[in-house]
Amino acid sequence: MSVPQLPLALRYPPDQRLDTYVDAPEGAIAQLRALATQTQETAGYIDPTGADWVYLAGPAGVGKTHLLLGACAAAESAGRRAAYLPLMAAAGRLRDALYALEGNDLLALDGIEAIAGNRDDEIALFDTHNRARAAGASLIYAARDNPDELPLSLPDLRSRLSQCTRIVLTPLDDAGRGEVLRQRAQRRGLALDEAALDWLLKRVDRDLGGLTALLDKLDRASLAAQRRITVPFLRQTLGAE
Structure with missing residues (x-):
């Protein structure tokens, strides 16, 4: 599965940057920026459990995609390779889609609920999680529900997702x-x-x-x-x- 490379401005609209997100939970923007812009040389100790990765949770319309795209833009501005993937678009063929994105320094994976219950897709995501950790890459996940609330069939995937730092987003007032x-x-x-x-x-x-x-x-x-x-x-x- 080929992934076309687009100019930064086209891939990540100006409205969807980390510093344009309104009313983020305390420390969330700084944490996402640090994860997006770090390099293997400057990251220091890499937690083998994935606790330094991020899992965004919240209902539709709270800006999860905004933050994922903003993190990708921050990564590329720092000279890192980043890729955003809406899992709904790759459901049923996730392994091929994820293989095509290997080699990026940051992966932003949106909508885990779209592949929950599809064992092949869940195994593909689990394998990518482990390979990214071994390669020193970074992952940011987003889903409407917390890992324990997703109808996942693979306990090991649920465990990996639960080890990420969780940021819960709520609707704006x-x-x-x-x-x-x-x-x-x-x-x-x-x-x-x-x-x-x-x-x-x-x-x-x-x-x-x-x-x-x-x-x-x-x-x-x-x-x-x-x-x-x-x-x-x-x-x-x-x-x-």
């Missing part, structure tokens, strides 16, 4: 969602005043991916109409939704 919208609008050069921000916050959910898609839509609409993003403009553009 209104203040967090407002900050996400504010920052992402600024990076796009969108003028979003407080009245427009308040209007949006009452009508959008907490899904970070949805917020990004919404701002993309507003960006295109405001450019096409040559209008600022005001409450009347939002009512016209999104009111029917």
